[in-house]
Amino acid sequence: MGLSFLSPLLLGGAALVAAPIILHLVMRRTPVPHAFPALRFLKERAIANRRRLQLSHLLLLLLRMAALVLLATALARPVLRGAGWLPNAEGPVAAALVFDTAPRMTLREGNKTRLQQAAELARVLLGKLPAGSEVAVFDTAGGPAAFAPTLAAAEVRIDRLEAATPSVSLPATIAAAKRLLETAELERRELYVFSDCSRGAWEGAPLADAPPPPPPAAAAEVGAAAEAAVDEAAATMLVIDVSAASSRNLAIESLELSADRIAAGTPVVVTATVSRTGTEATRPLAVEIVDDDGRTVRRGMKPVQPQEGGPVTLSFEVGGLKPGTRQGRVILDGSDDLAADDVRSFTVEVGAPARVIVAAARPAARNARFIVEALAPAALRKAGTARFAPEPVDYEALDGSDWETAAGIVLLDPPPLADRQWDALAEWIAPGRGLVVWLGPAAGGSGFNTAGSRRLLGGELVRVWRTGDASNFLAPAALDHPILAAFRRVGDAVPWQDFPIFKHWEFAPVEPRAKQDKEDKEDKQGEGGDAGGPAAVVAAYRNGLPAILEHRIGQGTAVVVTTPVATEAGDPAAWNTLATGFEPWPFLILANEMLLHAIASPDDRNVVAGGPATLNLGRRDLPTAVVRAPGGDTFPAAIDRSRGTVTITATLEPGNYSVRAGGEAAGVTDGFSANLDASATDFRRLSAEDLARVLGPGHRLARTADELVRDVKLDRIGTELYSWLIVLAAAVMAADWIVANRFYRPRETAEGERDAVAEFAESLEDGADGGEGGDAAADVSPQVGRAPPPLPPVTGAPA
Secondary structure (H helix, E strand, C coil), X not given: CEEEECCHHHHHHHHHHHHHHHHHHHCCCCCCCCCCCCHHHHHHHHHHHHHHHHHHHHHHXXXXXXXXXXXXXXXXXEEEECXXXXXXXXXXXXXXXXXXXXXXXXXXXXXXXXXXXXXXXXXXXXXXXXXXXXXXXXXXXXXXXXXXXXXXXXXXXXXXXXXXXXXXXXXXXXXXXXXXXXXXXXXXXXXXXXXXCECCCCCCCCCCCCCCCCCCHHHHHHHHHHHHHHHHHHCCEEEEECCCCCCCEEEEEEEEECCCEEECCXXXXXXXXXXXXXXXXXXXXXXXXXXXXXXXXXXXXXXXXXXXXXXXXXXXXXXXXXXXXXXXXXXXXXXXXXXXXXXXXXXXXXXXXXXXXXXXXXXXXXXXXXXXXHHCCHHHHHHCCCCEEEEEEEHHHCCCCCCCXXXXXXXXXXCCCCHHHHHHHHHHHCCCCEEEEECCHHHCCCCCCCHHHHHHHCEEEEEEEECCCCCCCECCCCCCCCCCHHHHHCHHHCCHXXXXXXXXXXXXXXXXXXXXXXXXXXXXXXXXXXXXXXXXXXXXXXXXXXXXXXXXXXXXXXXXXXXXXXXXXXXXXXXXXXXXCCCCHHHHHHHHHHHHHHCCCCCCCEXXXXXXXXXXXXXXXXXXXXXXXXXXXXXXXXXXXXXXXXEECCCCCCEEEEEEXXXXXXXXXXXXXXXXXXXXXXCCECCHHHHHHHHCCCCEEECCHHHHHHHHHHHHHEEECHHHHHHHHHHHHHHHHHHHHHHCCCCCCHHHHHHHHHHHHHHHHHHHCCCCCHHHHHHHHHHHCCCCCCCCCCCCCCC
């Protein structure tokens, strides 16, 4: 059991106890003379009064001295150490230091990054650890979860920390540090978290103004684990806040491309969203393309001046791109406090128009002309800028077509097909190709709903739904799906009611029903043809029945439309007027977007840094590929020969990656881009309410080296007595005030003094009856205006 002080120099304030002593010596009360003849009685009375006053003065003196001593001791910040219920304060500790090393930690303030500030405070912390302590250093970039052999080794690890794309979140890193501390043999365990306390650091935590978490179960489990880790560590950890007090920054929040794959001669539209933090600033935003020699060529530049709290969106149309894999970047010229969010990279594949097989009833050229013209207008085909190259074929010739070179297949009003054909289509789609099915009258009859059709389409036909008037039409409830995203520009202005639907199939999304269907589905899963459950509704009709559905098969997509487009204009048996109505531009957009979504390349041309990127090399005879990172490092990657794809997982470095497989002459060259997630550069500090939510209501926070040392000593030594001493000093000062007011009351009035003298005279009279004090009474009585007492009678004659 011992006592120590966090500020021992302030104990010198205890010398102030001399002040009340001096005051009491200087301000001693001078005795008041009394003009009474009975001096002996007055002396005795004065002695009694003096004793009473001495006791009162001594009590006041002790109270004032105690108040000053308590105040000086409280300011010295004493703490209780070495108590029986506390671990040994002088012994070694097991400490885990967690560093947030996301790119936002490169934010500068005072010519020092947040990571450098964290390392500086960490070195102060290491200097306060007792000898023999164990230290483990964790960071969000990932690393070994083990204690360093020595404190010097831990310091070297801290000095080598660099900002990098997070491979694990900060809550997950804290949880890993907590698990390691639980395995330590030392009695005392300490956890320190160095963070900028930003929104990006606690992405996924329940913030005050954050949207609800995503519905998938996997995301919910991750969020629950992170929250549990924070709750578990918040009771014992100390958070060292290294956030910047102020910053000036322009950031490219996001980058979007009109398409990852375009036809030669077609421009790509690059859209960037820029936001501002701090003072107003104007900087040029430029788009650059990497040429064949590896040099960047600037293709456009615009000034950008975003407002506080409101991002600005700018678009660049880049044309004239040569066929092949083309890479570029959007960059903010100039400098600010954070450079990590000034660049965004992109990759686009430029090639020939995508070949699409359009299967229709004979004659296919006539029955498929609406779709062919919608996908590749004659003017664009003549100019060589068409996005697709549709190829009409009859259903009888569908099996003989070259499916391998086709990017997608469109089935117009398909008749019942054999399960062999449905299964062949499902197997062809699975690697990442697309299928669009426009159901029509040819699907009638009981032969259409088979196990193969249910596996491919994700449902079955129920009946034909008829509407006699023009009251039924396409009525999408939302435009969130990628197929409908193109209609966001016009929103409610799409005149769906001008293109009525007279007939359509009622389609029921279902799982395969028979036991054999389930076994067949499992077999297809083993072959890469996972049916993925029932079809999902993308858009509905005004009557509420499904109009457009999507069914995932492996990496491919099948889009089902429950009404056809193969009828003539003015045909009384027409099922709809989507393609034959007045100015049917909604049909043109819908037909293109459905096919684009279905044949969306499985290639991950633009990914989030740290996530996997999959590229379809188009060849299955190549063993390995060589990947070149943005920094110039190269590493091998295995090729999946069954699909001709390569998956790259080492994508932590943001920028443009190139992939090459085979030799110079007969090899394949491809590439992709990786960009930082928005949370990696979001340095907006959490509010006090959000901090309490993610760290817990009793969290401890330190910002400076002094606060860090104070909290470390407090946690290691024990309980601080400051608050108790302040309360006790206040109580003593209150008692001093009460006692002083009681003993130093104002002098009594003259009338009161006369009353006191009268009482004193009466007491003398009473004393005269005893023999002594009679003369004193005779001397006093004239002063108070009383008649002298009678003389005692003479009992004898003089001698």
